[in-house]
Amino acid sequence: MSPWKQIYDPAGNILVSSLVALIPIAFFFVALLVLRMKGHVACTITVILTAIIAVAFYGMPIPYLIATGLYGFIYGLWPIAWIILAAVFLYKLSVKTGYFDIIRYSIVTVSDDQRIQILLVSYGFGAFLEGAAGFGAPVAITTALLVGLGVPPLYAGGLCLLANAAPGAFGAMGIPVIVGGQVIGADPFLISRLAMPMLAVLAFVIPFLLVMIVDGLHGLREVWPITLxxxxxxxxxxxxxxxxxxxxxxxxxxxxxxxxxxxxxxxFWRPAVSFRFSQGNKEASITGAEQHYNRSDIIRAWMPFVILTVLVALWSIAPFKNLFKSGGPLASTVITFPFPYLNDLIIKMPPVSLEPAPYHSVFKFDLLSSVGTSIMLTAILSTFVLRARPRDAVVIFLQTLNELKIPIYSIGMVLAFAYLANYSGLSATLALLFAATGSAFTFLSPVLGWLGVFLTGSDTSSNALFGGLQAATGQQIHVSGPLLVAANAVGGSVGKMISPQSIAVACAAVGLVGKEGEMLKFTLKWSVLLVLMVSCLLTV
Structure with missing residues (x-):
């Protein structure tokens, strides 16, 4: 089959083309926020709208359209849904065996103040998981942990999504920044340094926002020392x-x-008043006061998360990854194949890329080297550590799989939309509208990264998608290309909290399937506020 070259301005007017490109995105927001559709229904209709526009407006060949949608959907299943399934299974195993009560107790002994618990779990532990693994694991695990501690599910999901903005630009061992540098031929170390003035303010502000959202300015005054x-x-x-x-x-x-x-x-310091959500799990609020566990019980309860930390870190280091690369001793365990009717058949064109470049659509099934496998292995080992009967563990796994079937479908459809938006040229049309603003583009550069992560669900994908355009536009307006790529990465880290993929993951982790609109409403205003803050920092 002959390659198809993307067209970014089918209407001959970038503003008109962008208005058409915005239709599925606008529908998605209206469907969730206004019409209050269930997430999987809204995602399905959004995919259908995107497919119609891709064929009728952009002229995308139907075989390529079908292949693109399938490619995105399958990527949603592997590795993303695999990570979510493993993370939720691990959490439920801890709950069903009763050991999560001990985890809850031990955290309460550090502090029974839920404002401080949120800082520990969402801001601290979430950042560790983001830095080591990424791909939805941090939000899934920390959201479930907070719900177990008595935080209402909507708050748990929204706060963990917000907290994830602090580490997002350097997630998964710095891959977003590394890819951003590779796209424009710049040193990732340089992009890392350029990102920090913006990211430092963002990371500093987020803990204060977390506390204020939970308990207002009055609550912040009570715990400002530990927040600081x-x-x-x-x-x-x-x-x-x-x-x-x-x-x-x-x-x-x-x-x-x-x-x-x-x-x-x-x-050395404790808040004068301890805060707990009035609508939280009452059982969670009294566990620490009424139960006492010995040291061995506490160690056993925490062992699954110790194992998780060790295995996720192991799976993330270069020597382990090299085992699965071409020529490595375990390379044969990684199955890769060019995706039919898609690989190298869709051509990205200037000015989105520096020169015509095909999309390499190669599916990778890495059963052993996937981060999700490290989490699933943790769950399997935890079956024995927590003294669960293997038969009970199988039942818990099947129950988890049954509960997640709709969220898994939603994640697949979200990724189908993301790939259709990218491969059809829809997302590039919106990027070119930003680039056409001239000198104002400096202010809009982080917003483009924010939009990129909304469309793709990944800071890495956003940098790969828009990095070349950021650098090319920077050259035209005499602004450093690496600086704009850094801004793309930082803006993208803020966009994660409204990404349909992230919303679906958070809702799946705490049983809020069908309430994705409420989660989006929770995070949207903070996402907009923070990306505008990053834009202002860039232009100072």
């Missing part, structure tokens, strides 16, 4: 590592420092 400690520890550590070491370890180092600093500070 968390914000300073995370921000200073992340900045020093990003500037002097590189993009691979800022999140992991900042998270570990924060997880140590908060309990240490609490040895």
């Amino acid at each position: 400690v968390a914000a300073l520890t995370f921000t200073v550590t992340q900045t020093l590592v990003a500037v002097f070491v590189g993009p691979e370890l800022p999140d992991i180092a900042a998270a570990l420092a924060t997880l140590l600093a908060i309990p240490l500070f609490l040895k």
Whole structure:
């Protein structure tokens, strides 16, 4: 079959073309926020609208359209749905065996104040998981943990999505920044340093926002010392590592420092009043007061998450990854194949890319090296650590799979939409509208990254999609290309909290399937506020 070259302005007027391109995105927001459709229904209709526009307006060949939708849907199943399934199974295994009560108790002994627990779990532990794994695992695991601690599900999901903006630009061992540098031929180390002035302010502000959302300004006045400690520890550590070491370890180092600093500070200071959600799980609120566990019980309860930390870190380091690369001893366990009717058949054209370049659509089934497998292996090992009968563990897994069947479908449809938007040229049309603003593009550069992550669900994908355009536009308006790619990455980290993929993951983790609109409403205003803040920082 002959290659198809993308057309970015079918109407001959970039404004008109952009209005058409906005139709499925506008529908998605209206469907969730106004019509209050269930997420899987809204995603399905959005995919249908995008497909119609791709064929009728952009002229995308139907065989390529079908292949693109299938490719995106399958990517939603592997590796993303695999990660979510493993994470939720691990959490439910801990709950069903009764050991999560002990985890809850041990966290309460650090602090029974849920404002502080949210800082520990969503801001600290979430950043560690983002730095090591990414791909939805941080939100799925931390959201479930907070619900287990008595935080209402909507707040748990929304707060974890918001907290995930702090480590997002350096997620999964710095891959977003590394890819951004590769796209424009720049040193990722340079992009890492350029991103930090914007990201440092973002990371510093987020803990204060988390507390204010939970308990208002009055609550912030009560716990500002510990909030300040968390914000300073995370921000200073992340900045020093990003500037002097590189993009691979800022999140992991900042998270570990924060997880140590908060309990240490609490040895010398405690809030005068302890806060708990009035609508939280009442059983969770009294567990710490009525139960006492010995040290061995606490160690056993936490072992699944210790194993998780070790395995996720192991799966993320270069020597382990090299085992599965071409020529490595385990390379044969990775199954790859060019996706039929798609690989190298759709051509990205200037000015979106520096020169005509095909989309390499190669599906990779990495059963052993997937991060989801490290989480599933943790769950399997935890079956024995928590002394669960194998038969009971199988029942819990099947129950989890049954509960997640609609969320898994939603995630698949979200990725189908993302790939259709990218491969048809729809997302590039919107990017070119931004680029046409001339000198105002500097302000809009982070917004483009924000839009890119909304469309793709991934900061890495957004940098790969728009990095070339950012650099090319920067050259025209005499602004540093690497600086704009850094802005794309930081803006993208803020866009994650409204990405349909992230929303679906958070809702799936806490049983809010069908209430994706409520979750989006929770995060949208903060996402807009933060991306505008990043834009202002870039233009100062």
